[in-house]
Amino acid sequence: MTARHAADADAIPGGAVRRAAGADGASGLAARLAAMISTACDGRLTAEEVLASGASLSALGVTSLALLRLIDAVEDEFDVDLDLGGGASYLDSFPLLVGYVDARTS
Template sequence: MTARQAAGADATARYVPGADVIPEAARRAEDAVVIPEAAGRRAEDAGGTSALAARIAGMISTACDGRLTSEEILASGTSLSALGVTSLALLRLIDAVEDEFDVTLDLGGGAPYLDSFPLLVGYVAARTS
């Protein structure tokens, strides 16, 4: 193996998705995706959804002025925006979740946990357990 091949292999081994962004922002984005996925799996109980998921679904319903029911949110596999959650409803939801669970929902870095119900539940679960 040549030095160039070794350097290329080493660079590939250390490649981190999002490396073109500021390292701190990349770490926060990674935490927002990786941590909630694991926490979301832990948050599910034998019946399928946790009490936390039900509480957050109710908060989403309230933020949407009842246009969505908790049951629709819990049963849906689509994103919150696909369900019809508006930007105003999302801001209401952020305020409610931050007040209720004493967590910070940062809008920076794309905040993928704000568009996916399971990721939002996982994000909150990871920061409240």
């Protein structure tokens, strides 16, 4: 991905979700991250619920402990640094998280 496309993915995170999801809406990067969120939440959320929601992660019920688990899992799986400092707006919602990871792994 070029620098321009990476910036576009950050600016329009919903586009990253649409690119990451296949025709059935449950494949690729978005599905992997949704499953990771479900695991981090000990299954209280399903991957399908995460994929279908546009709500913030906290509104979905992702606790601070689950968020720390998710950060560890994403950093290990994708070799991407997720820093809680500086606002970390990419941790506010699923589409922003997908866009952030997509821009740094493509």
